[in-house]
Amino acid sequence: MDSLKRMALFARVVQHGSLSAAARSLGMSTSAVSQQLRVLEREAGVPLLHRSTRRLALTDVGSRYYAACARLLDAAGEAEAELSAARQEPVGELRVSAPLGMADQIGPALGQWLHDNPQLRVHLYFDDGWTDLLQARIDVALRFGQLPDSDWMAQRIGTLQRWPCAAPQWLQAHGMPTDPLQVPAGDWLGVAQVPGLVWRHPASGQERLVPAHPRIVSQNQPAVRQLCTAGLGVAVLTCLDVSAQLANGTLQRLLPGWEVPPLPVWAVTPHRQCQPAKVKQAIALLEAHLAGIPGAVPIAQDRKRRR
Structure with a gap:
């Protein structure tokens, strides 16, 4: 038993007034205490205590020493209370990392919760990199797609459908395609894909491996969406990226009978156990927010579909 534990034991003995009572509270034998x-x-x-068969009395130095030990015990109790509060209530600072495309979603997802928990602070990092x-002391990171192997804990929280989209001006110039191979390879926008996307037509069972040689490449999905809205080509965008544009007509969905692999969404945390309430x-x-986005697949439904 180290000195700090002995200091705590000494304080307990004084507070309980007897060795036996302190021993019971500590789960020890009286002889061990x-x-x-x-x-x-x-x-x-x-000497710190005068001991007799019936009572304990502090020596002068023992009285001063007990005051310091009691403060130590109080500090330990406060520390434990802080941990308990973190387990039960969302407190402290929450550090969230997410792609830039999620910047418009964090407010609707967490806004009311933050309003209801004013003791919670949030630090947001928006970055399309990893x-x-x-190093950044992130509590939870949102990640899209297939994850590399790591020691981090990844929890799937939803799936986003991906839709090919184009602006009305692109459609005026090229017409509405009925097969993904009818889109000129150089008119695709987005992340370079090698060799391309595999498209499926559920009604007929047909598949297409569409080679994509994007005319403009970007790792930033909002930038790809803007390029697509400007009529510069066709982009495969998630339902999260284009719900507003499809609603207001600045983009139109192409090839509704064809499907591309959906995009899984993960909540990644650096710890596998003992997640605080805020996380x-x-x-x-x-x-819950992702499940309410048109075109998203709620995680419960997604699990059934993958069985």
Whole structure:
């Protein structure tokens, strides 16, 4: 037993007024408590307690020493209370990393929760790269697509359908395609794909491997959407990216009979166990928000479909 534990034991003995009562509260035998007190006094080099068969009394130095030990015990209790509060209530700072395309979604997903929990602070990192969770002290990161192997904990919180889209001016110039191979290879926009996307036509069972040689390449999906809206080509965008544009007519969905692989969404955390309440609740709220986006597949439905 180290000196800090002996200090806490000494404070307990004084507070309970007897070795036996302190032993019961600590889950120890009375003889073990007595032995640890003797070790503490031997290390201190002075007597701390006057002990008799009926009562305990602090020595002068023991009284001053107890005051310091009691403060230590109080600080330990406060520290434990902080941990308990973190487990039960969303407190402190929550650090969230997400792609730039999620910037418009965090407010609707977490806004009411933040309003209801004013003791919680949030630090948002928007980056289409792979932020180092440990270096940036990230509590939860949103990741899209297939994840590389890592020691981090990944929880699937939804799936986004991906739709080919084009602006009305592109359609005026090229017409409405009925097969993905009818889109000129150089008119695709987005991330370079090698060799391309596999498209499926569920009604007929046909598949197409569409080679994509994008005319304009970007790792930033909002930028790709803007290029597509400007009529510069066809982009495969998630339902999250284009719901507003499809609603207002600035983009139109192409090839509705064809499907491309949907995009899984993950909540990634650096710890596999003991998630604080702020992380658990934030993940649950993000999952619920994604489930309400037109075209998204709720995680419960997605699990059934993948069985």
